[in-house]
Amino acid sequence: MLEKICTLTDLVPNIGVPALVNGEQVALFRLKDGNVYAVSNFDPFSQANVIARGITGNLKGLDVVASPIYKQHFDLKTGQCVEDDSVSIKTYSVKLDGNDVLIALN
Amino acid sequence: MKIVVVGHGMVGHRFVEVLARDAATANLGTPIDVTVLCEENLPAYDRVQLTSYFSGKTAEDLSLVSPNFFEDNGFKLHLGKGAAEIDRAAKTVTTTTGETLPYDKLILATGSYPFVPPLPGKDREDCLVYRTIDDLEAMKVSATRSKVGVVVGGGLLGLEAAKALRDLGLETHVVEFAPRLMAVQIDDGAGKVLRKKIEALGVGIHLGKNTTEIVDGENGRHRMNFADGSHLETDMILFSAGIRPRDDLARKFGLDVGPRGGIVINNECLTNDPDVYAIGECALWEGRIYGLVAPGYQMAETAAHSIIQHEKKKEFLGADMSTKLKLMGVDVASIGDAHATTAGAQSFVYVDEPNEIYKKLVVSADGKKLHGAVLIGDVEAYGGLLQLMLNDMDLPDNAQALILPSFDGSAKPALGADALPMSATICSCNNVSKGEICDAVARGCMDYDSIKDGTKAATSCGGCSALVKQVMNAELEKMGVEVKKDICEHFAYSRQELFHICQVEKIKSFDELLEKHGNGQHDGCDICKPTAASILASLWNEHVLKKPLAGLQDTNDYYMANLQKDGTYSVVPRMPGGEVTPEGLIAVGAVAKKYNLYTKITGGQRVDLFGARLEQLPLIWKELIDAGFESGHAYGKSLRTVKSCVGSTWCRYGMLDSVGFAIELENRYRGLRSPHKIKFAVSGCTRECAEAQGKDVGVIATEKGWNLYVCGNGGMKPRHAELLASDLDSETLIKYVDRFLMFYVKTADRLQRTSVWRDNMEGGLDYLKDVIINDSLGLAAELESQMQYVVDTYQCEWKTAINDPEIMKRFKPFVNSNQADDNIVFVEERGQIRPATPNEKAGRINVVEVVGMA
Ligand code: SRM
Ligand SMILES: Cc1cc2nc3c(=O)[nH]c(=O)nc-3n(C[C@H](O)[C@H](O)[C@H](O)COP(=O)(O)OP(=O)(O)OC[C@H]3O[C@@H](n4cnc5c(N)ncnc54)[C@H](O)[C@@H]3O)c2cc1C
Ligand code: SF4
Numbered sequence A: 001m002l003e004k005i006c007t008l009t010d011l012v013p014n015i016g017v018p019a020l021v022n023g024e025q026v027a028l029f030r031l032k033d034g035n036v037y038a039v040s041n042f043d044p045f046s047q048a049n050v051i052a053r054g055i056t057g058n059l060k061g062l063d064v065v066a067s068p069i070y071k072q073h074f075d076l077k078t079g080q081c082v083e084d085d086s087v088s089i090k091t092y093s094v095k096l097d098g099n100d101v102l103i104a105l106n
Numbered sequence B: 001m002k003i004v005v006v007g008h009g010m011v012g013h014r015f016v017e018v019l020a021r022d023a024a025t026a027n028l029g030t031p032i033d034v035t036v037l038c039e040e041n042l043p044a045y046d047r048v049q050l051t052s053y054f055s056g057k058t059a060e061d062l063s064l065v066s067p068n069f070f071e072d073n074g075f076k077l078h079l080g081k082g083a084a085e086i087d088r089a090a091k092t093v094t095t096t097t098g099e100t101l102p103y104d105k106l107i108l109a110t111g112s113y114p115f116v117p118p119l120p121g122k123d124r125e126d127c128l129v130y131r132t133i134d135d136l137e138a139m140k141v142s143a144t145r146s147k148v149g150v151v152v153g154g155g156l157l158g159l160e161a162a163k164a165l166r167d168l169g170l171e172t173h174v175v176e177f178a179p180r181l182m183a184v185q186i187d188d189g190a191g192k193v194l195r196k197k198i199e200a201l202g203v204g205i206h207l208g209k210n211t212t213e214i215v216d217g218e219n220g221r222h223r224m225n226f227a228d229g230s231h232l233e234t235d236m237i238l239f240s241a242g243i244r245p246r247d248d249l250a251r252k253f254g255l256d257v258g259p260r261g262g263i264v265i266n267n268e269c270l271t272n273d274p275d276v277y278a279i280g281e282c283a284l285w286e287g288r289i290y291g292l293v294a295p296g297y298q299m300a301e302t303a304a305h306s307i308i309q310h311e312k313k314k315e316f317l318g319a320d321m322s323t324k325l326k327l328m329g330v331d332v333a334s335i336g337d338a339h340a341t342t343a344g345a346q347s348f349v350y351v352d353e354p355n356e357i358y359k360k361l362v363v364s365a366d367g368k369k370l371h372g373a374v375l376i377g378d379v380e381a382y383g384g385l386l387q388l389m390l391n392d393m394d395l396p397d398n399a400q401a402l403i404l405p406s407f408d409g410s411a412k413p414a415l416g417a418d419a420l421p422m423s424a425t426i427c428s429c430n431n432v433s434k435g436e437i438c439d440a441v442a443r444g445c446m447d448y449d450s451i452k453d454g455t456k457a458a459t460s461c462g463g464c465s466a467l468v469k470q471v472m473n474a475e476l477e478k479m480g481v482e483v484k485k486d487i488c489e490h491f492a493y494s495r496q497e498l499f500h501i502c503q504v505e506k507i508k509s510f511d512e513l514l515e516k517h518g519n520g521q522h523d524g525c526d527i528c529k530p531t532a533a534s535i536l537a538s539l540w541n542e543h544v545l546k547k548p549l550a551g552l553q554d555t556n557d558y559y560m561a562n563l564q565k566d567g568t569y570s571v572v573p574r575m576p577g578g579e580v581t582p583e584g585l586i587a588v589g590a591v592a593k594k595y596n597l598y599t600k601i602t603g604g605q606r607v608d609l610f611g612a613r614l615e616q617l618p619l620i621w622k623e624l625i626d627a628g629f630e631s632g633h634a635y636g637k638s639l640r641t642v643k644s645c646v647g648s649t650w651c652r653y654g655m656l657d658s659v660g661f662a663i664e665l666e667n668r669y670r671g672l673r674s675p676h677k678i679k680f681a682v683s684g685c686t687r688e689c690a691e692a693q694g695k696d697v698g699v700i701a702t703e704k705g706w707n708l709y710v711c712g713n714g715g716m717k718p719r720h721a722e723l724l725a726s727d728l729d730s731e732t733l734i735k736y737v738d739r740f741l742m743f744y745v746k747t748a749d750r751l752q753r754t755s756v757w758r759d760n761m762e763g764g765l766d767y768l769k770d771v772i773i774n775d776s777l778g779l780a781a782e783l784e785s786q787m788q789y790v791v792d793t794y795q796c797e798w799k800t801a802i803n804d805p806e807i808m809k810r811f812k813p814f815v816n817s818n819q820a821d822d823n824i825v826f827v828e829e830r831g832q833i834r835p836a837t838p839n840e841k842a843g844r845i846n847v848v849e850v851v852g853m854a
């Protein structure tokens, strides 16, 4: 099932926004190249809901976001933490329908 | 084996350091028992850096003895106790306190004393010398009652002493008997250029003056009468007319001394008694006394290794007396045969009068070898030239090009580190060869600091630092390690280079910078984006949340508040100078109460409100702005606070209005984005209640105006600020601070505080003074106008933000909901909130209700 979260105009390129999806906190990012990603907003290192406030970027070809608290990077596609193999965050699949941004619930 | 060392100066200490380091690996077979007699009340300190005592260094900073050195090695140090007698037959030393110490080996490292010419009046009050920390204390006291100071002697030490007098705030003169300055090291042409430069700094130079007597003065305390009938009035006189070896003990107890003094030693540094060594400035080798520390250090190694029979044992075979130094900000270097006295020697001379540069090369009759050189004003060539001479290398064709400027951009004949033999001495103070530096790199010392730690190179006078870096970089490159200053994978530039690019090309967005100068197929990262944001803000000062800039900001800048561990923020309104009205305090209190914020007085003299949720920030700021507050920029790499003491308005000791001036400064520089945060303080008198000497910019009021200190730091590695200029009026001080801050903003690395920036600055404080005060780079006007632009375009970021609905959208808790983050939980402690611990959260015990939701 897909839920409409917001519109593309709500997403400023390279700036994350938090969203509430089915009771879960999700961080949404629209990158400069138009790709939209959704990952968990919960930072496992600081235990705070802050991922949406991180800086997006690209490290060795991977699209990443840096946690604003202790600065670990997470791969936006897979949720994998770049600095620590044993840590990853949940990812969500995003659908674009015209101007609408939808996230799959499971 | 009992070893007694007489004299704990620079060389005496180096001697015991070598013992401590090498005794274990020697062939001695018996343990050593070391006793050091130190006549001064302080353990060995860096005499070479003595003058920096007046520009902020303390006796502790100057100490050469690492903490616990004596305890750790089981050596004994007697402070304030000298050697009075030696019994060479019984092999004992009697101390000035009457103790008798037996020795197997005795080391005399008694140094020298300043020579005072036998003039009538030389013993009058405020006639001083310059050699020890005690002498410095006497100068300080004398300076408080003096306006004018004269140095007798225009040699290297005399000019150094003149700098000290100037740092003490005295009108300064140098009186020299010879017809030129630094007669030993440089020639006439160089002397002329040097004189002009030093006079330009406001120091009076009087050459060819033979002082005949010192009598009462009319305006000053003394009048110095000269043989030519002229005279000079002054309050303080500092004799710096040469040094004499302290060979009195040797003389008295039958050791050989030279006809003009100095304890005679052989290549092993032994005197005519096979159990007594002499090292350092008291020793006479082949009829020469070495008045520099590097040869003394070599003697210390020779003597120590000789005593412990170390396999590295090396004879002392004389030393090179080349010098490079900065005298009052003027670069001076002299190499080898500066006066071209070798038979057949020929010279090349280059003089640039408008720029006050003088360079001379002395080459052999066949033009193939370098014998000597003199450099004034531009000493870049020093390291290379010195190596050419010391290693007896062949000069390149057209040797004169070595001292000529290259206007057409053509390269100078190469003198790269690669050309040097492995045996070349790179650091003469510490006797470190190129080979040892290469070994250190191979062992894994990959940066300048670890090379310094690992080899001791460049840890004394610092004259070799450029060459040490060259050797290290060449070696790293050979190992395939790229020597880069790139800030990250997206830009092959340092921050300073990026700043320059943005400025010159008027680049105003990150994307443009990335496209033109970066690795543009991809996006940047969390290193280059905030760096670019800071540079763009310093240059163009646009609102940090303007669209293309917003995504570059660290979260603190993005939400204009400080992120805390639980995802909430803290709010700090500006309270310039720490001054706040009762109404203001009540308003801040009311906001804190309404939103239930944890309230604390910060270390920066203002109030911090913690525990604000993202969505509360605009509401809180609206109320603070209505009450007259503005952003405190606690979140930015920018000016934090200007701390003040209460000053002359209330305090019985205050000289000037420190609060008023702190407020003026804070209002001027608020909002300036910089490589790292900047802190100021203003104290109303030298009691220094505002702790200005621990700040990036510190201002202290005196009777005569403001003293300006720079590059202090608290925090992780505290550093005292250094005096940049004294007795300034407010206007001049602001001008200097404008220049200083902009120069820092332009040239520092990312996240480099002014203290670290200063520590990495070649040429040090003198260079900085030159740039800021003497405008040596010709940048002053530009720096001032850039600062004025930032001042003129200041806006309270929060005021702009709360009036911009686009920006306000970003403070919603969720893009699709106004519900609050239920992971933020507080408990109460001492009457206020604090974040709940994970355990408390799990059990939801004693949690405090969230208030103030929109
Ligand atoms: C709030 C405050 C502590 C307090 O309760 O008193 C504080 C809090 C923080 N300091 Fe500080 N520092 C505070 C005064 C100081 C002082 C004292 C001073 O300014 O007189 C120092 C030493 C002086 C100095 O900087 O030279 C200080 C040295 C540091 C350092 C070490 C800097 C260094 O150069 O070594 C850091 C870390 C850094 O900046 O990299 C730091 C970093 C921080 C950060 C930003 C750490 C962080 O990233 O979360 C803290 C968050 C601030 C916030 O508001 O949430 N704070 N910090 C003080 C705010 C002052 C203000 O009104 O703005
Ligand atoms: C202001 C200044 C600037 C200088 N700048 C430079 C420079 O830029 N480059 C450079 O190479 N050199 C410089 N020098 C010279 C350098 O400081 C000396 O070469 C060096 O200190 C010599 O070391 P030393 O141990 O032989 O003598 P000292 O450092 O003078 O130490 C001798 C110690 O022995 C003590 N002593 C003497 N007699 C007795 C006794 N009977 N019993 C016990 N103790 C005794 C003395 O009190 C003294 O502490 C400078 C000197 C001064 C004063
Ligand atoms: S000292 Fe450390 S813990 Fe305390 S406020 Fe500063 S940064 Fe935070």
Ligand code: FES
Pocket: B426, B427, B428, B429, B430, B457, B458, B459, B460, B461, B462, B463, B464, B465
């Ligand atoms: S030459 Fe003086 S520190 Fe290296």
